[in-house]
Amino acid sequence: MRRQGSVRGPVRRTVLAAAFGLVTAGAAGCGIRLDRDPQMPDLSPVDTLRDAVARTLAATTADEGTADAISAFAAAVGPPWNPPEGLAEPVAPPNPDPAPFAAAEGLADAARRFVAAAPALGRRTGLTAVVLADVAAGALLHLSDLDPEAAGSIRGELADAVRTALDVGLTDQAGSGAPVDPGAHPSPAERDEAHPLAALITASHIAEYVYERASVHLAADSPARRESHARIAGLRGIMAIAPTLADDVTVPSSAPAWKLGERPDDGPTALAAIRGAEDALVERLWSARSAVPPAVFLSWLDDSARARRRADGFQDLRFEVAQRSPEEDG
DSSP, rough: OOOSSSSSOOOOOOOOOOOOOOOOOOOETTEEEEEOBBBOOOHHHHHHHHHHHHHHHTTTOOOOOOTHHHHHHHHHOOOOOOOOOOOOSSOOSEEEEEEEEOHHHHHHHHHHHHHHGGGGOSSSHHEEEEEHHHHHHHHHHHHHHHHHHHHHHHHHHHHHHHHHHHHHHHHHHHHTTTOOTTOOOOOOHHHOOOOOHHHHHHHHHHHHHHHHHHHGSOTTTOOHHHHHHHHHHHHHHHHHHHHOOOOOOOOOOHHHHHOOOOOOOSSSHHHHHHHHHHHHHHHHHTTTTTGGHHHHHHHHHHHHHHHHHHOOOOSSSOOOOOOOGGGGOO
């Protein structure tokens, strides 16, 4: 994963090739070739969701302020999936083509589809789901400008999906007989081999410290300063929730002071430190994706995207996927 630059506009991103190859089976005997219909793949819930989002984006008419973003989203998601033509028994695509959308309607539909499908995507966020979550978070950023009420409604639906995902996770963990020990602290050697969720917790601790150090250098009317208390509360939420998502997470201690890559000494360096902390957090979220339910992943990603925007770091997308392995997908 590489973090994108901090400027608003089109985002360089490797286009994900669709992983839905069709295998043509043939039989040869006595010099005669018998051709059969291609084997139709069984589409997973995330495959079906990807197709739906692709169709939504293809049907969305961008305005002047969203053209670059919608193009970036469509490139990231890839084209709709269609069955091959000429089958003896035609197969319908997994989703119908929607009616044309205005920009706000299309962005809302793309984000809402991810939220609605999140429970069916399982307990881990595979690479295709990461891309779709990234697009949903970017769509919500733009939707907040175009239709704040719709964006707030979708975030309310996302909060409900997060609660459901966490309730299911806690139930599963209670039945596993492997309680979490929140008071355990790994040794330095153990920390090197810590669960990705432990690294995410450490990144949240560091981000909390950055906000405490940086906010005093910002003007009182700065969005990043006004929302710093809410963002710190969100980071503490990550620290509380992350240990419950797996049964082998040792919770790292909160160091009394952290060495910051960007020292906040004035307004510009304070905003740069916040952007750096949010980028580091998202990098750890990427590494922990297989332990984070899709709804939770999107919620944390959306919170970070909005926080980065308040620090003058608007980004349509947060991830660049250089390659993907079908075995990792889900």
